[in-house]
Each structure stands twice: as structure tokens, then as C-alpha cells.
Amino acid sequence: MQRPNLLFVLADQWRSSAFGFRGQDPVRTPHLDALAADAMVLTNAVSNYPVCSPYRAMLMSGRYPFGNGVPLNVNSLTAPLGVGLREDLTCWSDVLHADGYYLGYVGKWHLDPPTDEDAIHGEGVREGCVWDAYTPPERRHGFDFWYSHGCCDDHLHPHYWADAAPREAPTQVDAWSPEHETDVALGFLRDAARRYREDGAPFALTMSYNPPHQPFDTVPSRYLDEYRDLSAEELLVRPNVPAGSDEAATIAAQYFAAMTGVDEQIGRLLDALAAEGLADDTIVVFTSDHGMQLGSHGLMFKNVWYDESLLVPFILRWPGRVPARTDDLLLSAPDIAPTLLGLLGAAVPDEMQGRNLADVVRGGPGDRPDRALYLRPAGGFEDTTEDTRGLRTHDRTFVVQRTGDGAEHLRLYDLTKDPYQQENVADQRPGEVTTLRAALQEELAHCNDPWA
Known part of the structure; x- marks a missing residue:
């Protein structure tokens, strides 16, 4: 029997309540709703450190921040402190690469410290520091196909470093980034499907969309049109949003519009899997690195302990292997790497601190965590x-x-x-x-x- 493939989709700053099927936020997500109907949906997936780089490092390494090199967000202010995903770690992608998987990464990475040369990209400079960074091949942790940027892309005019392109030669694009990245990913999937059929080589593709993360106003009007006329009361329905949250209402329309747009792109990916005859042979995961307050408790963004920031979506579909259901399993970010490896039949490195919950995910017995950490160390860009x-x-x-x-x-x-x-x-x-x-x-x- 051939080993299963993996399509891992990560959308930045997507909170767990923001789906049509959840019946909470007023957002339209028909493709993810359909995926959820055939999948395991977790209601207690936790972003233990709800900000971009620390979550992503936990996701890749299966280790907590003080063991993976990313105890703070990665940017030019924390780079002198050595903040960045450790090159010597064995990430889940390294394990799959060694096992013969064909690996692709498309989209935001945000795990490498910027250098002086990275400051030349204006979209990567914000609020007094550099966020964007080139990732050298030796720091890509086993990914064969690479089409990525660091952070702070312009969603309507994105740039990427493609495979062997040097730091000074990024690809500049005039298109909405999720749509363009999906075009690239569909090319990868066609090639990967051919390899799978001809040689039996499985693939693992990570799709890392930056929207619905800010800048919020860089979303095509065809999606925004669905939300622009909704009132603040219609957009901000959670009872912990104080009255008069006009800024949050403006952002909410743009935030939900970006979600509807990303949902459409995910639908294209799922359609491609089906067209290649790989839907039953591919584990599909949709999740996020953290949520967003969007006015709740009078706050706008993330990196706090409230559920709007702390809880993230986690939808996993594997037809015939993982029962479709809603489950209150407490999943921490470092648990994802060992659990994915367990599902894929790969060895879990001893250095990983997360739990392998593959048996539980399959619907079998096993220890179910009863607690998850929240972390926010002092220092970093946010300051504190x-x-x-x-x-x-x-x-x-x-x-x-x-x-x-x-x-x-x-x-x-x-x-x-x-x-x-x-x-x-x-x-x-x-x-x-x-x-x-x-x-x-x-x-x-x-x-x-x-x-x-």
C-alpha cells in the first residue's frame, strides 16, 4: 500500500469562530464548510503562543519556543538575539524528506532572521524594523520545491523566492497573493500526482496563505462587496465587543472578505486533488497560526490569552481513516508535528516535545491532554x-x-x-x-x- 500524501493549509490570523458552519462570525466559507462535513473538526486547538513566528516554529519542530530558537517574533530587532528556527533541529519536513516524500512549500515562512540585504524590500520594513527575509536552501528543512517569502508581503503585489533564486532576485507578481500562490500550488500538485502514480513517491505540500492577516485593505473588491454594507452590529456579534468599535467593524468587513477569498482558493486545491484521483490518498489539514481579537475585550489583534486569539481552526480529513466528527481534543501546536508523522507512518524524533495523538485522531483510545500552555515571554517587537x-x-x-x-x-x-x-x-x-x-x-x- 502506498503511503498517504499530505496537503497542509495554513492561513494567517484565522480565528476558530470564523466559518459558516460554526454559525458565529458572519462569514461565508462554503468550501471549508464542505471540507469540515467530511473531516474531524477540533474545537480546542490552541495556539500556545498566538503570534506568527513562535507558532510556526512549534508547528515545524514539535518543540516549545525555548527549545526551537524562536521565543519571540522573528524580525531585525530580535535577530541579534539569535531568534530564528534552529537549523540543526529535525522538523517533520526533514523526517518526510528522508523517507522519500516530495515536499513543497508555498507562501509565508517567517522563521528566518532578516539580514541587512533583506531591508531592500520596502514591503518587509514596518514600524522601524525589517520583517521580510530570504531563506537559504540549507535552512529550508527538507522542502524540495520552494516558492516563499518571509513576512509582510503586499497581498496585491507580492514577491517570492523561487527554488534556487538568489536573495537579490525575488519574483515580483501583480496579483492577489492567495490566488497566485494557489496557481503555483496547482502546478506542484500536478507534478506530484504524476510522481505518485508513476513512481509511488508520496508528496507533502504546505500552503501558507498570509491573508486574512493585515494589511486588511488589500483584498479584491469581488470579495469585499459581500460585506461592505453590513453594520457594526451585524459584523461584530460577540458579546465581549464593546459598543462603538468602529475601527473593528471596518476591519471586520475586510477580514471576513479575505477569508471568503482564501476559502475559494482552498476549494481549487481540493478540486485538484479530486481531479487527480488523490482525495482518498491525501490527508488534508486546515489550520491557522493564531486568531484575532477583532474588537473583543476592546483589543484588535492577538498575542493574548483570550479565546479569540488563542483558539485556532483545525480541520483534518482522511477518508476512511479518520472518522468525521467534532471533537474537543485539546491540541497544542507542538503536538501537530508528531501527530502528523504518526498518521503518515513515519518515525517521531525523540527531541520532539509534543504528543503523538495519531491514535486519538483516528478515533481510537489514547491519552487525551487535559491542558495546554499559553506563553508570552517578555521582550520582542510588541515590547513588553x-x-x-x-x-x-x-x-x-x-x-x-x-x-x-x-x-x-x-x-x-x-x-x-x-x-x-x-x-x-x-x-x-x-x-x-x-x-x-x-x-x-x-x-x-x-x-x-x-x-x-
């Missing part, structure tokens, strides 16, 4: 002297914030009574705080976090 750690369980959110003066601030939300995390009950429940603090220490010790 505040060092924060926490836990997300099925029914609680617990957070410890340490400020620069050594003071601690505790937060505890009872999700059974307060699903929108509006009442901090830490002072009222000292017993729960003690228990959760001990559990937090255990988890931090497991992943060698110096906070512990």
Missing part, C-alpha cells in the same frame, strides 16, 4: 516587560502575569459559566488557583521554559 504564562483547559483559562517589578497578576475564567471570558474570578477561587499554578509549573518544566 511583562512575562506571562498560563493554561487553557476544557473549562478554565488561567493566567499569571509577572511585571518588571516582580509583581504578579492572576486571571481565572470559568468557561462553563463565562465562555466569553468577561469575569476574572481568581480572587474568589484560591483553591483552583493553587491547583492550576502547580499544573502550570509542571508543563513549563516539561518544555524547559526558564519561567518555571
Whole structure:
């Protein structure tokens, strides 16, 4: 029997509530809705560190930030600190490459530190630092086909480094990036399908779309037209959004429009798999690196402990092998690499700190995690002297914030009574705080976090 293929789709900043089938955010996603109907849908997939680079490093390496080299977002301010995905790590892609898989990567990477030469690309310079970066072949962790950029692309005028192109010769494109990237990916899939049929060589393609991440106003009007006339009340339906969130409403229309556009491109990928006769032989995953507040709790973006940022979509389809269902499995970002390897029948490196949940995903018995970490170390672009750690369980959110003066601030939300995390009950429940603090220490010790 041939080994299964993998299509792994990552959309940047897509929160878990934003699907038509969820019935929460007012967004139209027909292709992902259809995928979800035939797939395992997780309601408790956690972005343990809800910001781009740290999540992506956990995803690739199966290790937590202080073991993978990315404890902060990667940019020119953190590059002198050595922040960047460690070249010596064995990522899931390295394992599959060694096992004979044909690997492709298309889209945003954001795991390599910028150099002085990277500053020449204007779209990669924002708010006083450089975000974009070229990734040398030796740092691509086994990917054979490469069509990627670092970060901060212009969605309507993107650029990419293609395969052997040098740093000084990126490909400039005048097209909406998800549509163009899908065109490129369809070429990869046709070639990979031919290899699979003729030689039995399986493939793994990672599609990393930057939208619906900002800049929000760079979305084609054909998608925005569906949302531009909706009122703030129609767009911002979560009860933890304060009145008068006009900026959030404007962004919401653009954010949901980009999602509808990305959904259309995912539909093209799924159609291509079906046309090549590979739908049953390919594991398809759709997820995101983090969510977005979009006005909830008066906040706009991410990198906080609230579910709008912390919870991400996770949809996995493998016909006949993974039962279609909705599951409350608590999945952490470092669990994805060992779980994918387990599903694909590959060896899981001992250095990976995440859990191999492949048996559980298949619908069988196995240990189901009862907690997931929340991490926000001090420092980095966002700035902060505040060092924060926490836990997300099925029914609680617990957070410890340490400020620069050594003071601690505790937060505890009872999700059974307060699903929108509006009442901090830490002072009222000292017993729960003690228990959760001990559990937090255990988890931090497991992943060698110096906070512990």
C-alpha cells in the first residue's frame, strides 16, 4: 500500500469562530464548510503562543519556543538575539524528506532572521524594523520545491523566492497573493500526482496563505462587496465587543472578505486533488497560526490569552481513516508535528516535545491532554516587560502575569459559566488557583521554559 500524501493549509490570523458552519462570525466559507462535513473538526486547538513566528516554529519542530530558537517574533530587532528556527533541529519536513516524500512549500515562512540585504524590500520594513527575509536552501528543512517569502508581503503585489533564486532576485507578481500562490500550488500538485502514480513517491505540500492577516485593505473588491454594507452590529456579534468599535467593524468587513477569498482558493486545491484521483490518498489539514481579537475585550489583534486569539481552526480529513466528527481534543501546536508523522507512518524524533495523538485522531483510545500552555515571554517587537504564562483547559483559562517589578497578576475564567471570558474570578477561587499554578509549573518544566 502506498503511503498517504499530505496537503497542509495554513492561513494567517484565522480565528476558530470564523466559518459558516460554526454559525458565529458572519462569514461565508462554503468550501471549508464542505471540507469540515467530511473531516474531524477540533474545537480546542490552541495556539500556545498566538503570534506568527513562535507558532510556526512549534508547528515545524514539535518543540516549545525555548527549545526551537524562536521565543519571540522573528524580525531585525530580535535577530541579534539569535531568534530564528534552529537549523540543526529535525522538523517533520526533514523526517518526510528522508523517507522519500516530495515536499513543497508555498507562501509565508517567517522563521528566518532578516539580514541587512533583506531591508531592500520596502514591503518587509514596518514600524522601524525589517520583517521580510530570504531563506537559504540549507535552512529550508527538507522542502524540495520552494516558492516563499518571509513576512509582510503586499497581498496585491507580492514577491517570492523561487527554488534556487538568489536573495537579490525575488519574483515580483501583480496579483492577489492567495490566488497566485494557489496557481503555483496547482502546478506542484500536478507534478506530484504524476510522481505518485508513476513512481509511488508520496508528496507533502504546505500552503501558507498570509491573508486574512493585515494589511486588511488589500483584498479584491469581488470579495469585499459581500460585506461592505453590513453594520457594526451585524459584523461584530460577540458579546465581549464593546459598543462603538468602529475601527473593528471596518476591519471586520475586510477580514471576513479575505477569508471568503482564501476559502475559494482552498476549494481549487481540493478540486485538484479530486481531479487527480488523490482525495482518498491525501490527508488534508486546515489550520491557522493564531486568531484575532477583532474588537473583543476592546483589543484588535492577538498575542493574548483570550479565546479569540488563542483558539485556532483545525480541520483534518482522511477518508476512511479518520472518522468525521467534532471533537474537543485539546491540541497544542507542538503536538501537530508528531501527530502528523504518526498518521503518515513515519518515525517521531525523540527531541520532539509534543504528543503523538495519531491514535486519538483516528478515533481510537489514547491519552487525551487535559491542558495546554499559553506563553508570552517578555521582550520582542510588541515590547513588553511583562512575562506571562498560563493554561487553557476544557473549562478554565488561567493566567499569571509577572511585571518588571516582580509583581504578579492572576486571571481565572470559568468557561462553563463565562465562555466569553468577561469575569476574572481568581480572587474568589484560591483553591483552583493553587491547583492550576502547580499544573502550570509542571508543563513549563516539561518544555524547559526558564519561567518555571
